Amino acid sequence: MTERKSQEHDYRGDILFAFVLAAACYVAWLVRDVLVLLYVSALFAVVLRPLVRATGHVHIGRWQPFHGKAILALLLAAAGALTAFGFLAIPPVLHDLEQLSAQAPDKVPQILSKLKNIPFADRLDPDALIEKIQGSFGQAAAYMLVSAKSWAGRVADVITGFVLTLYFILEGSDAYRWSLSFVPAARRDRLDATLQRAGVRMGKWLLGQASLMLILGVTSTIVFLCLHIRYAYALGVVTGLLNIVPILGAAVSLILALLVAALDSWGRVLGVAIFFAVYLQIENSYLIPRIMRTRVDLPALAILVALLFGFALEGVAGALVAIPTAVLVAVLLDEYLVQKDDEPQVSKSAS
Numbered sequence: 001m002t003e004r005k006s007q008e009h010d011y012r013g014d015i016l017f018a019f020v021l022a023a024a025c026y027v028a029w030l031v032r033d034v035l036v037l038l039y040v041s042a043l044f045a046v047v048l049r050p051l052v053r054a055t056g057h058v059h060i061g062r063w064q065p066f067h068g069k070a071i072l073a074l075l076l077a078a079a080g081a082l083t084a085f086g087f088l089a090i091p092p093v094l095h096d097l098e099q100l101s102a103q104a105p106d107k108v109p110q111i112l113s114k115l116k117n118i119p120f121a122d123r124l125d126p127d128a129l130i131e132k133i134q135g136s137f138g139q140a141a142a143y144m145l146v147s148a149k150s151w152a153g154r155v156a157d158v159i160t161g162f163v164l165t166l167y168f169i170l171e172g173s174d175a176y177r178w179s180l181s182f183v184p185a186a187r188r189d190r191l192d193a194t195l196q197r198a199g200v201r202m203g204k205w206l207l208g209q210a211s212l213m214l215i216l217g218v219t220s221t222i223v224f225l226c227l228h229i230r231y232a233y234a235l236g237v238v239t240g241l242l243n244i245v246p247i248l249g250a251a252v253s254l255i256l257a258l259l260v261a262a263l264d265s266w267g268r269v270l271g272v273a274i275f276f277a278v279y280l281q282i283e284n285s286y287l288i289p290r291i292m293r294t295r296v297d298l299p300a301l302a303i304l305v306a307l308l309f310g311f312a313l314e315g316v317a318g319a320l321v322a323i324p325t326a327v328l329v330a331v332l333l334d335e336y337l338v339q340k341d342d343e344p345q346v347s348k349s350a351s
Helices: 002-030 032-056 070-117 126-146 148-180 185-226 232-242 248-262 266-296 300-320 322-336
Strands: none
Touching (some): 002 032, 032 070, 032 148, 032 185, 032 300, 032 322, 070 232, 148 185, 185 232, 185 266, 232 248, 248 266, 300 322
16 A cells, blocks of 8 residues: 555656656747857856956066956957957948949949950840849848847847856856755766866867967968958958857858959959968868867867857857857766776686
8 A cells, every 4th residue: 555655656756747847848948048148158158267367367577467357357458459440440441332332333334344254244234233233232221221120139139148258257156056056965076077177178179269260360461461452451350250160250251351352353362262272271181180179179070060050059159159068068978978998808818
């Protein structure tokens, strides 16, 4: 009789647990955007904490100017860099865009005359092409007006994520200890050590990715200057910054550089294409194996798959956190699922 009651109690407990789990999954699905924002912010905080810690430990003699003010110093440095970039890069671009829009009716026939050597290009009508260009600009402007609400939402998400990242950097240790308190004490130390290892590897990823960004930014700037491409310094900075998203950032930089080079000559377009083709081969075959794999300890296939999943799930934000997430998953799998042979097997010898 007692065993029967205990079985009924167990069944009721299992049913209740399944119901609570289903309700929790449903609520998580409803607030999935908020959960993703929290996860991305927390991951960025984990990645940026070594940079904040290193900035706070900078000292000049016995004086530590950024002790206790590392986050403020980094924010001021980033704001100053963005302001300087805006003042130096944006005015020339706006000036050239104004001239281009004013000279478009005269420039299009000249461009078409140069394209007549290309097969089937002589069939293009200048007036019809100008009308199509004007119509595309009008459609783009209408799209921007219609999608202003969604763009405003994206900007609000970026600002919210930035603020959450700051809070996670400042109070992340307390939140981390509170989260670990839900784990049984017998398993807490092991999980803590595993997550600490994952955090160290994530910090190494940031250092490796920053190295790749710096290399691409410097080399692209030198090449743009040698090819006499407009806005060479601004393009070099943008190219380096966009490389924070592997593969996708380089593709966007290539398209942007090709468009700017096409304003002047096809020879410069060819030069830019050759540079990116050669650099990507060097990066994929030499730089990434030497810099990224030694720091992150992930194969190239795992990095590519992580980027594809991240971009498919959350776009650019997902691609940004794809590799750190892959690092976290790899460390957890290595600790809890991968079966390791700690002790060498001793073969029994026949006596």
